[in-house]
Amino acid sequence: RKEVEQDPGPFNVPEGATVAFNCTYSNSASQSFFWYRQDCRKEPKLLMSVYSSGNEDGRFTAQLNRASQYISLLIRDSKLSDSATYLCVVLPNTGNQFYFGTGTSLTVIP
């Protein structure tokens, strides 16, 4: 079983749409959770950390459900510039090894 499972998509949505990505993790002792964004032929960049109480940054909302071991990312009012691959990343409570989901490809269409 993979440490982190993520729907690879692709998601093709019109501008202005709301889109949600989910990710599940297998290690219940995981302590840190992140969403990264990766543009084509660029490095992954931190979009947001995910906190237990949920957190919001502008149009982006991240939530964590420890009981069900999943995290989610909601993007409201999608922009063309949101087109990218979104990577779910999990860090267990021991060690320095980060576990990556396969990434979800998003294309926002005019």
Added chain:
Amino acid sequence: DTEVTQTPKHLVMGMTNKKSLKCEQHMGHRAMYWYKQKAKKPPELMFVYSYEKLSINESVPSRFSPECPNSSLLNLHLHALQPEDSALYLCASSQARGSNVLTFGAGSRLTVL
């Protein structure tokens, strides 16, 4: 501007060549990583150094040889590579403890002929 600097940005090498990829960070991070990424795939962990000691080697072939000369530098020495080793090689760093956000460099795009 990225806080993790990788050189070179692009590298083309033959299967008999020896080359090195370099990575530098000045954020005081004590964990440094090498990842390999193929198109449309997530980054694949190769090595982790923690406090300048190799802590994880994900069964990487010996034609890849990591080196951590000090807490700010990480090298990846390449020798006798195969065409299938062509990929984007990403260096990253994080705090070894506490806030563990992973910060990536821009990557070195390697082509093996």
